[in-house]
Each structure stands twice: as structure tokens, then as C-alpha cells.
Amino acid sequence: MSPVTNTSRSTKLDKPRRKKPATMADVAAHAKVSPSTVSFVLSDNAEISISEDTRQRVFDAARELGYRRNAAARALASRRTSLLGVVSDVLSSPFGGDAVIGAQKEARKHDFHVLMAALEYDETLNKEPIQPLLDMQVEALVVMMTTHFAIDVPHELDGIPTMLVNCFDPTGRVSSITPDEERAGQEATEYLISQGHRRIGLINLEPQRVAAIGRRAGYEQALKQAGITPAPELIVEGSAQATGGYVGATKLLNLEHPPTAIFAATDRIAMGAYDAIKERGLRIPQDISVLGFDDQEIITHHLRPTLTTMKLPFKKMARRAVELLADNLDGNAAPLISERIICRLVERESVAPPRESRLELASQV
Amino acid sequence: MSPVTNTSRSTKLDKPRRKKPATMADVAAHAKVSPSTVSFVLSDNAEISISEDTRQRVFDAARELGYRRNAAARALASRRTSLLGVVSDVLSSPFGGDAVIGAQKEARKHDFHVLMAALEYDETLNKEPIQPLLDMQVEALVVMMTTHFAIDVPHELDGIPTMLVNCFDPTGRVSSITPDEERAGQEATEYLISQGHRRIGLINLEPQRVAAIGRRAGYEQALKQAGITPAPELIVEGSAQATGGYVGATKLLNLEHPPTAIFAATDRIAMGAYDAIKERGLRIPQDISVLGFDDQEIITHHLRPTLTTMKLPFKKMARRAVELLADNLDGNAAPLISERIICRLVERESVAPPRESRLELASQV
DNA sequence: GTGAAAGCGCTAACAT
């Protein structure tokens, strides 16, 4: 056995002791090079060039010893923890962890590890849950909220590169990535119009919400561009929940001239609307079309018929946030960024041309 | 300005340099004690006793300097990373992150930080996603699966205290926490019986699944104990999705003597069953009762009527797993544990006494 | 009750 550094060490509990993991010195000894060479090889340092032969020897030695670099030692010496903090309420929201996975995968690409801090759903960003992340010296931070709104960024984060996702800093000091709500509302509505609908109802969420304002503006914009005068009675507002959708759809269906399509500002609203529609014996999409917003898999896939919806691209936004952070971490001056992300429509089964246009089509034959 | 250790340091980029965080030496100087004293105070070391006066001075100094102990240095010196790994597919599953939050909160209680590794939904436990956790030297590991099944625990985890949640090691070498499926199935069925039902349909998931076997056994057990002969035609099997529920419920409703209550083995099955029931113009729970399993908030709250269901206590299981790990981390010999967790019924609106018994009751008046 | 000093395992500047 070669005289490895470890060999001589011994502790009191010598019996079932888990064998000490190999150190860089062990690998160096094994490969008959110096520790720094091992470090250079393993960190793939471009500045320094190592002969292919040495490089191979180091890799072999490392593999043989089952060597794994000690993250703590690395962090201490290099003053880089390679830790990325993600603060979010999505875990406790109906949106689930898709977004977190996105962040994580992207982080891995840049050799970062993700440390999560879970917020309660729609909790405001307070410092307390962030402390552990600061304690661990995360190098950068992603703050991601289920609900698109303004947040106060606590001063604790001042020194740390931060990206806000689906929320924003009203003072404009912190970078953010948000969905283009207006354009999304417009494209959703345009899609319904392209299917032949002209009486399109909107069941919106609480009107003061950022998302509600944007989606409604887009909806009205699309109607105007199509030469359709927005009818006030076709817009109803309520909660973002299924109940809001049920109540809203009921109102719309009770109109003298009910809409032929409903644009629901969330999938949960759409879910409630389905119920109101079905209760009246109407069929989706034959009698009335429904278009949702969010693309929450558990709803969209399990509704009957499956729901056509505008996707709120959490995963994409999360990835982008991490990407921007990682790219700017070395470049000393992190630029202030404010990106709007485009939402895409996901076509499923709940939208079809309106009955009238089908009749028209038929009569034209 | 007092001669703090930091003061003399200077680098080339002296301009907009983020000021170096205070070190323990800085705090020591400020409090006029030695670094080790600071360490003792801050780590609340019970072995060593420090005078209340000194203790206070240290705390004050730390606060004034905005001192935060460097986690990397701590980990390196103490050989403890205080990192807990959580490997799970729940983030990409419809179950969402509730369980992860549970793990996290419990981890904080024991001064651990959680490092997540996301698996794809129903992916088998392969080593690749775990590597980053091993690289970071997590001290313990929780493996939590959406689907209750047997998993192969890779040898990489050999040295690391590990708890399996909602899954188990068939070789019995790794501790696990699983729901008591049989008892849950039994109690769900007993509840329906207690409401007066005697013809109870079961829409089960794929029959070979651990959950399916257990829940069915419990169902049959409950019937037997109530003196009801299980009718084979009342048990249908399919997928755990809404479609399975739709198909299953349709079969049950087409029977000559349809059940007065349906026990759906998942909430998604219940969701599909709702559709089949409503399509026939039947009302829940007046005409037929439905009982789910899982308690997925987004379904149970948004179905109309809201769904009475047996809760799969992911959060509780996760907490318990972390608790057990934390408690046994010092106690050198981690005992092999295999706990079964009780599921609780969550009563909502979808279950009521059957029509017949209501008629009986009425005629008795 | 408090301090001195020796590492923990690695990185990175400098030397060769």
C-alpha cells in the first residue's frame, strides 16, 4: 500500500469508523504530482495548461480513490460557495414545483447548487425565511412569486445579485423577469377571434391585480383591432378560484346574448366555468368555448374536455433568471435587467368555432 | 476607528469593492476577547461556560458588525456541512411541494439546510441527480417518492444516513416511512359504511401497485367486518388519472344495482368520476357519494361539491423523516426504522347517507 | 473562564 496521507490518522472510535474520504493530497500522492496540479486539472482551469499525460494520471488516481472535492474547503479557499438561493412561494401554491426544477436544472449547468427558502403562498417577501440562505452565503438570489405583484426587496439583499421572477421591484432597483400579461391577453383573445368568435366573455380575477389589468387590456385591444366593440356586460370579475369561475360563467350565461366563448383569466376560473356550463346541459366546445390561463397540468389535463390555455411560463422564466445571474456573476457589474416573457397558447380541446359560424359554413355549402 | 483585522487589507480593485464581511477575528477584537471565545459563545457550546458579561459583549460586537459566521469555514473546521439532501419527484408530480416544505421546516429546527435534487415524476432513483448532493457532502438524505413503490438504493448512499418516504427498500437495509395503505382503505370504507352505505364501489388504480393492493385489502376488510359480502362487480381498476375515474364510474353506474357510494383510490380518479356522474344528471352526494384519496388541494377544494378524501400525509411523513435523521445523526449507530403512518379522513361535501336510508328514515317518522 | 495554536482541505499567487 502506498504511503497515502490518510494512513497514519487514527481516532479513538477506531472500530466501525467510516473511512475518511480521500483528500486532494491523497490524489496527488497517488498520481505522483503536486496538490496544485490536481487542483488545476480538476477545476479545468483554462489559464493553466497541463500535459495530457499528467491530466490522465490525475483523473485515474481520483477515480481509483473515489475522490470528491470537499465543497467546504473549496468555498473557503476560493470565496465562492457556488450556492444559488431560490426564495419562492410556488411550492405552497397550486403551481407546484415545476419552476423550481427549471431553476435547478439551469443552476446545474452553471455549476451552482440550489438552496431553497419556502414562503407561504402569497406571503410578502420578509427577511426571516431568507436568513438561512444568507447564512450559507448564497452568491445570487432568485425571488419567484406565484402572484404577479410588486414586492419590497429587503435591504439584506443589497449586496447580492438578485432576479425577481413574476414579481417586480416598484423602485426599479432590482432586476426582474415578468410575463407580458397584456400581450398574452391579446393573443388569447385573438385566437378566439380567429376561431370565429365575436362575442367573447372575460372572467377576470380581482381587478386590481397586475395580471388582471394586463390581461384585460390585451383582451380589449384584440377586440378593437378586430373591429369588435367591447361589451361591458361580457366582462365579469371575481376571485381567481373555481368559485369565481362558476359565478362568473353563470352571469355570462344568463345574459340575453351570452358569449360564444369565455376567456378565463386562470385555469381554476375555467374549472369553475366548466361546472356552470355543464350544469345547464351545454357542451364544451360545441355550445361554448373556454380558454384558460396558466396551464396548470393537473387541471388542464384532467378537465373534460382538456383545456386550451395560455401558458404562464414559470419554468422558462426561472431558467432565464438563473441564466442571467450566472452569466453576470463574474462580470463584476451586474446590469439592471427587466425582461418581459412571451406566453404561448397551448391548444387542447376546449375551443372550437362558434355554433353560428358553423351554421353559416353549413349553409354556404 | 478601532484597528480591526480587516482594515489593513487592500486589493487592486479598490474602487467599488463590496466591503468584506466581518470575520470572527473582527468580532473578537471588537469585543476584546479571543476568537475562540467568540466561537464558544456563538455556537452556544454547552461544554464550555462563558461569563454572562463576556457573552453579552460578544453578541453586541457581532450585531454591530453585522457578523455572520462563514458556513464554509465552519463546515471545513467542524467537518459538518449541516446540509440535508432531499431527493424527490414530488416537485414534478401533481403533489406539489407541500412535502418539501415540511422537510425544510423540520430541517431548520435542527439547524440543517436543505439541498434538493429533483427527479422526474415516477423516475426510478438513479445516481445521476444525486451526485450534486454528494458533492456537497450532505450529512443525511431523504428520498421521497410520489408513488408508493420499492426502489433500489444505489451504493453511493452507503455511508449516508438515509430515510425513504413513501417508498421502501425491498432488501430492508434502508429505513423508511410509508403510509398504512391498508388501514387507510379500511377507514375510508368504514366511514362510508357508517354513513349508511352498503353497496360501495371501489375504483382502484393499477392493481399491481402497492397502494392499490393495500387500499383494496382495507376496503374488503371493512366490508367483511360490517357483514357485507364484497361484490366483485363493484371493484373496477384502471389508471390513477381522471380518465380512469371516468371509465370506472361509468362501469359502476351501468350496473343493474349501482353502488350508492364510490371510493376512488385517488383524487384524480374522483375527479373523473364526478364527470361521469354529472353527465348522467346525478347529483353528488344526494344521488351518490364519492370519497377520494390523497387530498390534493387543487382538486379537493375546486371540485363541486368539495371532495371528502383520505389524506396522504406527505408533509407529516417528510417531517418525521427529517426528525428521525436529525435525532440519530449524533447518536452514532442509526437504527433501522420502518414506520407506517396513519392517514386521516378529511370530511368535505361529497359524502352523505344514501338515498334509501334517507327514505327509510323518512318513512320511520 | 479564557486564550493560543494547530489544523480542516482546498485555491491561487508565485516560483521554478
Add this chain to the structure above:
DNA sequence: ATGTTAGCGCTTTCAC
């Protein structure tokens, strides 16, 4: 192209 060496900021034994 490779080796030497001085820390990184803390914990912890041991001495006083």
C-alpha cells in the same frame, strides 16, 4: 508545465 506556499475563517484541543 509543474511545484511551493500562504492563507481562506472557523473549530477545538490543550494550556493557563
